[in-house]
Amino acid sequence: MERLGELRRPELLRRLAQGLRATVAPPATLMEVCGTHTVAIARYGLRQALPEGVRLISGPGCPVCVTPQEQIDWFLALGRLEGVVLATFGDMVRVPGTERSLEQARAEGADVLVVYSPMDAVEAAARASEKQVVFFGIGFETTAPAVALAIKEARRRGVRNFSVLCAHKLIPPAMTALLDSDVRVDGFICPGHVSAVIGSDAYRPVAERGKPCVVAGFEPADILGAVSMLLRQLAEGHATVEIEYRRAVRPEGNRRAQATLAEVFRVADARWRGLGEIPQSGYELAEEFAEFDAARRFDVEPPPPAEPAGCRCGDVLRGAADPPDCPLFGKACTPRRPVGACMVSSEGACQAWFRYRAEEPR
Amino acid sequence: MCLAVPMKVIEIQGPVARVEEAGVRREARIDLVDGVRVGDYVIVHAGIAIERLDPEEARETLRLFEEMFGGEAGGTPAA
Numbered sequence: 179m180e181r182l183g184e185l186r187r188p189e190l191l192r193r194l195a196q197g198l199r200a201t202v203a204p205p206a207t208l209m210e211v212c213g214t215h216t217v218a219i220a221r222y223g224l225r226q227a228l229p230e231g232v233r234l235i236s237g238p239g240c241p242v243c244v245t246p247q248e249q250i251d252w253f254l255a256l257g258r259l260e261g262v263v264l265a266t267f268g269d270m271v272r273v274p275g276t277e278r279s280l281e282q283a284r285a286e287g288a289d290v291l292v293v294y295s296p297m298d299a300v301e302a303a304a305r306a307s308e309k310q311v312v313f314f315g316i317g318f319e320t321t322a323p324a325v326a327l328a329i330k331e332a333r334r335r336g337v338r339n340f341s342v343l344c345a346h347k348l349i350p351p352a353m354t355a356l357l358d359s360d361v362r363v364d365g366f367i368c369p370g371h372v373s374a375v376i377g378s379d380a381y382r383p384v385a386e387r388g389k390p391c392v393v394a395g396f397e398p399a400d401i402l403g404a405v406s407m408l409l410r411q412l413a414e415g416h417a418t419v420e421i422e423y424r425r426a427v428r429p430e431g432n433r434r435a436q437a438t439l440a441e442v443f444r445v446a447d448a449r450w451r452g453l454g455e456i457p458q459s460g461y462e463l464a465e466e467f468a469e470f471d472a473a474r475r476f477d478v479e480p481p482p483p484a485e486p487a488g489c490r491c492g493d494v495l496r497g498a499a500d501p502p503d504c505p506l507f508g509k510a511c512t513p514r515r516p517v518g519a520c521m522v523s524s525e526g527a528c529q530a531w532f533r534y535r536a537e538e539p540r
Numbered sequence: 541m542c543l544a545v546p547m548k549v550i551e552i553q554g555p556v557a558r559v560e561e562a563g564v565r566r567e568a569r570i571d572l573v574d575g576v577r578v579g580d581y582v583i584v585h586a587g588i589a590i591e592r593l594d595p596e597e598a599r600e601t602l603r604l605f606e607e608m609f610g611g612e613a614g615g616t617p618a619a
Contacts, residue, residue: 182546184602197609214543267586295587297569317586320544323572324586371544374583374591395601403605410608422604424597426583432591435572525543 185397194402195227203409205231207362209497211349212369213240213525214396220530222398224405232409235497236527238352238453239369241317242269243495243519243526246451249345250275251480252473253314256343257288259476263306265291265299266314272522276484296328296342303332303340312472315342320371322346322461323435326442329463329470341472344462347448350380351459357387359453361497365390365408367401370423375439377431381419388417395423442467451519452492491518494527501531508532544585546593549578559584 184190210216216236219225225234238244254275257264264280271280271292284290289309293299296313303311315325325342332340349372356363366389368381373393381391390411394404404422411417421427441464448460463471485492488506493499501507501520511517513529520526547559547566555571559582569588570576582589 182598185598190602190605193609194605297587320585320590323590324569324588327569327572327588371583371585371590374544399605400601403601403608406608422601424601425593425595426591426597432572434574435590438572 182397185395185399191399191402194399194406198227198402198406198409199229201229201406201409201413203229203232203413206364206409206412207233207235208365208367208405208408209235209237209356209363210367211237211239211353212367212372213243213523214371215239215367215369215394215401216527217525217530218396218398218401220534223534224398224401227402228405229409232405234367234405235363235500236494237356237363237497238450238495239349240495240520240523240525240527241321241347242273242523243491244347244352244450244452245270245273245316245345245519246449247276247483247485248449248480249343251277251483252478253312253343254278254280254283254288255478255480256312256472256476257283257290259310259478261309262476263289263291263302263309263311264314265293265296265302265311267316268292269523269525270314270316272516273519274486274517274522276481296325297331300328300332300335300337300340304335304337307339309339310475311340312476313340313342315344315346318347318349318369318372319375319439320369322443323375323438326438329442329467330438332470333467338469341470341475342463343472344443346443346461347450348445348459348461350376350384351456352450352453353381353384354387355453355456355459356496357384357389359496363389363497365392365412365417367404367408368393370395370400370426373421373423373427373431375432375435377429378419378421378427379429380431385417385419390417391419393419393421393423393427395426450495452495486517489518491520491528494520501528504528508535544583544590546581547584549576549580549582552576552578557582557589559589
């Protein structure tokens with residue numbers, strides 16, 4: 179779109195960076211809750227444009243990373259069943275479970291199918307009626323509509339050998355949970371594409387607790403602009419929800435997508451890596467779609483979940499530690515030989531810091 | 541994974557559109573977004589369009605930057 183060209187103009191970025199650096203703002207810690215923001219901040223070295231005393235930290239915004247060990251183990255355990263195809267987004271393939279990753283399970287004979295869209299998993303199930311195709315439904319409100327549509331499609335086409343292990347997570351409850359924790363956050367850079375679905379009004383409970391929220395797009399200019407908007411709110415001493423990413427996000431969000439989510443899923447308590455159980459922070463399948471629930475269809479016994487020794491992924495996901503605070507970071511744990519989920523995922527904070535670390539002032 | 545890409549709608553058949561960006565063509569479901577037309581830009585994630593991009597609002601963001609950082613931050617409109 180031609181306007182993106184303007185947002186990408188180096189001159190605009192230079193002015194935004196200059197303007198931001200010159201901003202007089204109180205010391206502040208701003209959290210981004212989106213893996214794509216994490217990567218953009220590291221990749222474009224945006225921390226260098228921050229005024230003195232302003233810090234950007236990553237929260238639980240990487241969908242692969244926040245998926246807890248027990249859900250990964252459960253999915254992996256399915257792979258030992260005869261005739262089961264494990265369908266997943268590619269990001270999940272290398273994430274270590276307690277005993278192995280999907281990649282290792284595949285080497286040991288599990289049938290793993292990497293798909294771009296959950297719709298592809300329905301298609302695969304339709305073509306192989308003798309198999310059971312189980313899709314690992316991970317991701318936030320951005321991704322859940324695609325999975326909801328796939329489930330409806332499976333019903334419409336009568337594809338009964340398709341099911342979903344539902345591990346979807348919801349962002350606003352996680353933000354609220356962080357406010358109840360020991361982590362200090364002064365304002366949130368809210369995720370652009372989650373917000374396109376749920377709408378910016380979803381963050382009002384966070385703003386009502388005194389934390390400014392700005393929904394940001396993914397161009398470097400978007401992120402710098404959102405940081406400026408947050409600092410302005412902090413300097414003026416108020417906390418509201420603003421939208422920087424107005425080309426894609428409305429206060430009410432995408433009502434049609436929300437209706438589909440409400441039809442297929444039900445909000446439920448959910449466990450997060452690093453944050454533990456958060457009330458009403460995930461989806462399970464609604465009773466009407468229970469026949470597509472892999473958790474009801476299959477009975478498996480995964481091993482007791484265990485986190486990799488020494489890994490501080492959980493603290494990184496809460497914003498309680500920066501990746502280099504972990505003793506394994508860049509030594510025992512690198513993108514080539516990752517120990518924790520935050521180093522495996524291309525959107526994980528550890529991988530983003532490692533990949534672009536030369537740009538990171540500490 | 542939340543990576544979602546703005547793509548241009550080039551053809552619509554029922555709930556499915558052919559979309560294109562930088563020479564990459566895909567199919568995407570568009571039935572979760574109201575009133576998508578050929579020529580629109582939609583944000584595509586995991587095979588579905590989750591929202592339409594509004595060029596007028598993109599201009600508005602540039603205006604906002606202008607207001608925050610003075611005169612030329614928004615630059616001149618693209619030809």
